[in-house]
Amino acid sequence: MEEEVAPSAAGAIDAVEAVDLGGTAAAAPDFTFFGMFMQADFVVQSVMLMLLGASVWCWAIIYDKYKRLREVREKADDFENEFWSGNSLEDLYDRTRHNPDHPIAMLFVSAMREWQRSTTNRTGKIAMGAQERIYRVMHVTVSREMERLEHYLSVLATVGSTAPFIGLFGTVWGIMNSFQSIASSNNSSLAVVAPGIAEALAATAMGLVAAIPAVVAYNVLSNDLGRYANRMEGFAEEFGTILSRQMEEEHH
Structure with missing residues:
Protein backbone atom coordinates (compact mmCIF):
# COMPACT_ATOMS: atom_id res chain seq x y z
CA MET A 1 0.00 0.00 0.00
CA PHE A 31 15.78 42.22 -20.96
CA THR A 32 15.70 43.37 -24.59
CA PHE A 33 15.57 47.13 -25.01
CA PHE A 34 11.99 47.05 -26.29
CA GLY A 35 10.98 44.71 -23.49
CA MET A 36 12.53 46.95 -20.84
CA PHE A 37 10.79 49.94 -22.38
CA MET A 38 7.39 48.21 -22.26
CA GLN A 39 7.92 47.09 -18.65
CA ALA A 40 9.18 50.46 -17.45
CA ASP A 41 7.26 53.05 -15.48
CA PHE A 42 5.37 55.77 -17.36
CA VAL A 43 7.88 58.43 -16.30
CA VAL A 44 10.83 56.32 -17.46
CA GLN A 45 9.05 55.61 -20.74
CA SER A 46 8.48 59.34 -21.23
CA VAL A 47 12.18 60.02 -20.61
CA MET A 48 13.21 57.34 -23.11
CA LEU A 49 10.85 58.68 -25.78
CA MET A 50 12.10 62.22 -25.19
CA LEU A 51 15.71 61.14 -25.55
CA LEU A 52 14.92 59.07 -28.63
CA GLY A 53 13.24 62.06 -30.25
CA ALA A 54 16.19 64.29 -29.34
CA SER A 55 18.62 61.79 -30.83
CA VAL A 56 16.68 61.57 -34.11
CA TRP A 57 16.49 65.37 -34.29
CA CYS A 58 20.23 65.70 -33.68
CA TRP A 59 21.08 63.20 -36.41
CA ALA A 60 18.82 65.07 -38.84
CA ILE A 61 20.63 68.34 -38.01
CA ILE A 62 24.04 66.67 -38.31
CA TYR A 63 23.20 65.26 -41.75
CA ASP A 64 21.76 68.55 -42.97
CA LYS A 65 24.72 70.65 -41.74
CA TYR A 66 27.31 68.24 -43.11
CA LYS A 67 25.60 68.19 -46.51
CA ARG A 68 25.18 71.96 -46.59
CA LEU A 69 28.79 72.67 -45.60
CA ARG A 70 30.14 70.30 -48.23
CA GLU A 71 27.93 71.95 -50.83
CA VAL A 72 28.94 75.54 -49.99
CA ARG A 73 32.63 74.63 -49.89
CA GLU A 74 32.49 73.05 -53.34
CA LYS A 75 30.56 76.00 -54.77
CA ALA A 76 32.95 78.46 -53.11
CA ASP A 77 35.91 76.69 -54.73
CA ASP A 78 34.33 76.97 -58.18
CA PHE A 79 33.33 80.59 -57.63
CA GLU A 80 36.74 81.70 -56.38
CA ASN A 81 38.45 79.98 -59.30
CA GLU A 82 36.27 81.99 -61.65
CA PHE A 83 36.69 85.17 -59.58
CA TRP A 84 40.48 85.00 -59.75
CA SER A 85 40.58 83.89 -63.38
CA GLY A 86 40.99 87.50 -64.56
CA ASN A 87 37.62 87.78 -66.27
CA SER A 88 35.44 90.85 -65.91
CA LEU A 89 33.80 91.25 -62.50
CA GLU A 90 30.79 92.88 -64.15
CA ASP A 91 30.24 89.78 -66.28
CA LEU A 92 30.54 87.56 -63.23
CA TYR A 93 28.09 89.78 -61.39
CA ASP A 94 25.57 89.61 -64.26
CA ARG A 95 25.71 85.81 -64.18
CA THR A 96 25.52 85.54 -60.39
CA ARG A 97 23.21 88.27 -59.17
CA HIS A 98 19.96 86.48 -60.06
CA ASN A 99 20.84 83.27 -58.19
CA PRO A 100 23.58 83.62 -55.54
CA ASP A 101 23.24 80.09 -54.15
CA HIS A 102 26.08 80.11 -51.61
CA PRO A 103 27.39 82.61 -49.03
CA ILE A 104 30.49 83.83 -50.90
CA ALA A 105 28.43 84.47 -54.03
CA MET A 106 25.94 86.39 -51.89
CA LEU A 107 28.82 88.39 -50.43
CA PHE A 108 30.09 89.25 -53.91
CA VAL A 109 26.64 90.19 -55.21
CA SER A 110 25.92 92.42 -52.20
CA ALA A 111 29.21 94.29 -52.57
CA MET A 112 28.85 94.71 -56.34
CA ARG A 113 25.27 95.94 -55.96
CA GLU A 114 26.39 98.58 -53.50
CA TRP A 115 29.30 99.43 -55.81
CA GLN A 116 26.92 100.08 -58.70
CA ARG A 117 24.60 102.12 -56.53
CA SER A 118 27.53 104.25 -55.43
CA THR A 119 28.38 105.11 -59.04
CA THR A 120 26.46 108.13 -60.23
CA ASN A 121 24.67 107.71 -63.53
CA ARG A 122 25.69 111.11 -64.90
CA THR A 123 29.42 111.28 -64.32
CA GLY A 124 30.35 107.68 -63.55
CA LYS A 125 32.30 108.83 -60.50
CA ILE A 126 32.25 107.07 -57.16
CA ALA A 127 30.09 108.78 -54.54
CA MET A 128 31.62 109.90 -51.26
CA GLY A 129 31.65 107.28 -48.51
CA ALA A 130 31.17 104.41 -50.98
CA GLN A 131 34.08 102.38 -49.64
CA GLU A 132 32.76 102.51 -46.10
CA ARG A 133 29.29 101.48 -47.23
CA ILE A 134 30.65 98.58 -49.25
CA TYR A 135 32.63 97.29 -46.26
CA ARG A 136 29.58 97.64 -44.07
CA VAL A 137 27.43 95.73 -46.55
CA MET A 138 29.99 92.91 -46.75
CA HIS A 139 30.22 92.72 -42.95
CA VAL A 140 26.44 92.48 -42.62
CA THR A 141 26.31 89.83 -45.35
CA VAL A 142 28.96 87.70 -43.65
CA SER A 143 27.06 87.89 -40.35
CA ARG A 144 23.72 87.05 -41.97
CA GLU A 145 25.03 84.14 -44.01
CA MET A 146 26.92 82.63 -41.07
CA GLU A 147 23.80 82.93 -38.94
CA ARG A 148 21.93 80.91 -41.54
CA LEU A 149 24.64 78.25 -41.63
CA GLU A 150 24.71 78.04 -37.83
CA HIS A 151 20.93 77.73 -37.53
CA TYR A 152 19.90 74.81 -35.27
CA LEU A 153 23.53 74.25 -34.24
CA SER A 154 22.62 75.32 -30.70
CA VAL A 155 20.25 72.33 -30.54
CA LEU A 156 23.27 70.00 -30.62
CA ALA A 157 24.89 71.89 -27.76
CA THR A 158 21.68 71.82 -25.73
CA VAL A 159 21.10 68.09 -26.25
CA GLY A 160 24.75 67.29 -25.58
CA SER A 161 24.70 69.10 -22.24
CA THR A 162 21.24 68.09 -20.98
CA ALA A 163 20.58 64.57 -22.33
CA PRO A 164 22.80 62.77 -19.74
CA PHE A 165 20.98 64.52 -16.88
CA ILE A 166 17.56 63.73 -18.36
CA GLY A 167 18.60 60.09 -18.63
CA LEU A 168 19.92 60.21 -15.07
CA PHE A 169 16.54 61.50 -13.91
CA GLY A 170 14.87 58.48 -15.51
CA THR A 171 17.41 56.19 -13.83
CA VAL A 172 16.84 57.70 -10.40
CA TRP A 173 13.08 57.44 -10.84
CA GLY A 174 13.32 53.79 -11.92
CA ILE A 175 15.59 52.85 -8.99
CA MET A 176 13.17 54.52 -6.58
CA ASN A 177 10.40 52.32 -7.98
CA SER A 178 12.65 49.26 -7.54
CA PHE A 179 13.20 50.08 -3.88
CA GLN A 180 9.46 50.53 -3.41
CA SER A 181 8.92 47.08 -4.92
CA ILE A 182 11.46 45.61 -2.52
CA ALA A 183 9.74 47.24 0.45
CA SER A 184 6.27 46.08 -0.60
CA SER A 185 7.31 42.50 -1.38
CA ASN A 186 9.80 42.07 1.50
CA ASN A 187 12.08 40.34 -1.00
CA SER A 188 15.49 41.76 -1.83
CA SER A 189 16.64 38.96 -4.11
CA LEU A 190 18.37 39.86 -7.38
CA ALA A 191 15.46 38.43 -9.36
CA VAL A 192 13.19 41.09 -7.87
CA VAL A 193 15.62 44.01 -8.10
CA ALA A 194 17.29 43.34 -11.47
CA PRO A 195 14.40 44.15 -13.86
CA GLY A 196 13.70 47.56 -12.33
CA ILE A 197 17.37 48.51 -12.21
CA ALA A 198 17.90 47.38 -15.80
CA GLU A 199 14.96 49.50 -16.97
CA ALA A 200 16.33 52.47 -15.04
CA LEU A 201 19.83 52.12 -16.45
CA ALA A 202 18.37 51.94 -19.97
CA ALA A 203 17.34 55.59 -19.53
CA THR A 204 20.93 56.57 -18.77
CA ALA A 205 22.10 54.64 -21.82
CA MET A 206 19.59 56.52 -23.96
CA GLY A 207 20.88 59.81 -22.57
CA LEU A 208 24.44 58.93 -23.53
CA VAL A 209 23.36 57.72 -26.98
CA ALA A 210 21.74 61.12 -27.59
CA ALA A 211 24.48 63.24 -25.99
CA ILE A 212 27.74 61.77 -27.34
CA PRO A 213 27.04 62.22 -31.09
CA ALA A 214 25.58 65.67 -30.42
CA VAL A 215 28.70 66.86 -28.58
CA VAL A 216 31.12 65.40 -31.15
CA ALA A 217 29.14 66.81 -34.08
CA TYR A 218 28.82 70.22 -32.43
CA ASN A 219 32.59 70.49 -31.98
CA VAL A 220 33.35 69.33 -35.52
CA LEU A 221 30.72 71.54 -37.15
CA SER A 222 31.72 74.56 -35.06
CA ASN A 223 35.31 74.21 -36.24
CA ASP A 224 34.23 73.80 -39.86
CA LEU A 225 31.92 76.81 -39.65
CA GLY A 226 34.67 78.86 -38.03
CA ARG A 227 37.02 78.06 -40.90
CA TYR A 228 34.33 78.95 -43.43
CA ALA A 229 33.67 82.26 -41.64
CA ASN A 230 37.39 83.06 -41.85
CA ARG A 231 37.28 82.20 -45.54
CA MET A 232 34.38 84.61 -46.11
CA GLU A 233 36.10 87.38 -44.16
CA GLY A 234 39.29 86.82 -46.12
CA PHE A 235 37.40 87.04 -49.41
CA ALA A 236 35.68 90.21 -48.21
CA GLU A 237 39.03 91.80 -47.38
CA GLU A 238 40.53 90.85 -50.74
CA PHE A 239 37.50 91.99 -52.68
CA GLY A 240 37.37 95.22 -50.69
CA THR A 241 41.00 95.86 -51.56
CA ILE A 242 40.25 95.40 -55.27
CA LEU A 243 37.33 97.83 -55.10
CA SER A 244 39.37 100.32 -53.10
CA ARG A 245 42.13 100.23 -55.69
CA GLN A 246 39.60 100.78 -58.44
CA MET A 247 38.13 103.75 -56.54
CA GLU A 248 41.55 105.35 -56.30
CA GLU A 249 42.01 104.91 -60.05
CA GLU A 250 38.62 106.49 -60.69
CA HIS A 251 39.51 109.53 -58.56
CA HIS A 252 42.79 109.98 -60.37
Missing part, protein backbone atom coordinates in the same frame (compact mmCIF):
# COMPACT_ATOMS: atom_id res chain seq x y z
CA GLU A 2 2.81 2.41 0.88
CA GLU A 3 4.60 1.54 -2.38
CA GLU A 4 1.52 2.67 -4.36
CA VAL A 5 1.12 6.03 -2.51
CA ALA A 6 4.79 7.04 -2.72
CA PRO A 7 4.96 7.23 -6.52
CA SER A 8 1.69 9.12 -6.59
CA ALA A 9 2.97 11.69 -4.06
CA ALA A 10 6.25 12.06 -5.96
CA GLY A 11 4.31 12.71 -9.16
CA ALA A 12 2.25 15.37 -7.47
CA ILE A 13 5.40 17.08 -6.20
CA ASP A 14 6.91 16.96 -9.68
CA ALA A 15 3.74 18.44 -11.13
CA VAL A 16 3.73 21.29 -8.61
CA GLU A 17 7.40 22.03 -9.35
CA ALA A 18 6.70 21.95 -13.07
CA VAL A 19 3.80 24.38 -12.68
CA ASP A 20 5.97 26.65 -10.51
CA LEU A 21 8.85 26.58 -12.97
CA GLY A 22 6.48 27.18 -15.85
CA GLY A 23 4.95 30.16 -14.09
CA THR A 24 8.39 31.54 -13.29
CA ALA A 25 9.47 31.14 -16.91
CA ALA A 26 6.32 32.85 -18.11
CA ALA A 27 6.87 35.74 -15.72
CA ALA A 28 10.56 36.09 -16.56
CA PRO A 29 11.38 39.72 -17.45
CA ASP A 30 12.33 40.60 -20.99
